[in-house]
Amino acid sequence: MRNILLVTTVIMAGIFFTSCRSAKKIQTAINKKDSSTVVITNPVVNDSALFVKQTMDTLKSKYIDYKTFAAKVKVEYEDSKGKQPNVTAYVHIIKDSVVWVSMYATIFNIEAFRVLITKDSVFLVDKINKEVQLRSLDYLQEITAIPFDFTTLQDLLVGNPIFMSDSLVSYRKTDDRLLLASVGQYFKHLLTLDTNNVVLHSKLDDVDITRNRTADITYDEYENKEGVNFSTFREITVSEKNKLDIQLKYKQYEFNKDLSVSFNIPKNYKRK
Incomplete structure (x- = not known):
């Protein structure tokens, strides 16, 4: 079980959570005595409605x-x-169908794990211990207490903002x-953009203040190939009890x- 949790965590780049942080930090960060802060009380009639719509339309584009x-x-x-051994991951995604990952221990250049994730299942081949595990995606949500789904996983890997909400509050x-502050079903989200509306940072705080889950995701070193603006370097801080x-x-x-x-399961591997 430890292996499947470790691999899944690395694949998803963590998705979140730091203890000892208040869920009110998102509002504190955006309201630091700055007169340019706009609180959106009614986006239908508020003077900021047009700005909000244009910004959200640009983000979606x-x-x-x-x-x-x-x-x-x-x-x-x-x-x-402490610091763990580096891993080199080869990722293949067929959108809305499958995520395939082959993970190599960089120091030895040996394939350690191979993972296949579909909309409802996770298959893990542990080549170090010669074990195979099959779990449901729902099961992983239960044991990690992380409300991710297949779409969120895809977005995280390709660099799209995750847990986005149209419900901007300021x-x-x-x-x-x-800086855009929104509130979704699970998280309060503080999204930082540059002047070209390129995502630089994503800060997620749990709506449930008893959880104190937090994610910090930084997007950097953008490249533009064939019209795709892609962040080639990301830093993610994840934890709830442990960072x-x-x-x-x-x-x-x-x-x-x-x-x-390609995902073959050797017959002599132990199934768990």
């Missing part, structure tokens, strides 16, 4: 849409026990930044190329 995605990712992560403009820091460096990536997915 920048959403990375694709049919397939392939990438080579260097993964560095550190948990409560925004703040500076000379070079725009986990993750860095994802995309060394190679391609959109909309023909992909094959």
Whole structure:
């Protein structure tokens, strides 16, 4: 079980959660005595309605849409026990169908895990211990207490903002930044954009203040290939009781190329 949790956490780049942080921090961050902060009390009649609509329309237009995605990712992560060995992950996504990941122990260049994720299942082949695990996606949500679904996982890997909500409650403009505060079903979300409405940072605080879950996701080193503005470097802080820091460096990536997915389960592997 430890392996499937570890691999799933790394694949999803953590999705969240830091203890000892108040869920009110999102409002504190956006209201730091700045007169340019606009609180949206009624976006239908408020003077800021047009600005909000234009900003949200622009964000949606920048959403990375694709049919397939392939990438080579260097993964560095550190948990409560310190810095862990680097992993190189090869990722294939056939949108809304399957996520395939092959993970190599970088220091030895040996494939350690192979993972296949569908809309309802997770298959894990542990090549180190010669074990196979099959779990439902719902089961992973239960044991990790993370409200992710297949779409969220895809968005996280390709660099789209996750847990986005149209329910903006306030925004703040500076000379070079725009901060948007929204509230969704699970999280309060503070999204930081540059002057071109490119996502720079995502801060998620749990709506349930008894959980104190938090995620910090930084998007950097953007490249634009074939019209896709893609963040090749991301830093993610995740934890609830224990902190986990993750860095994802995309060394190679391609959109909309023909992909094959191979997932064979050796007969002599122990099933768990």
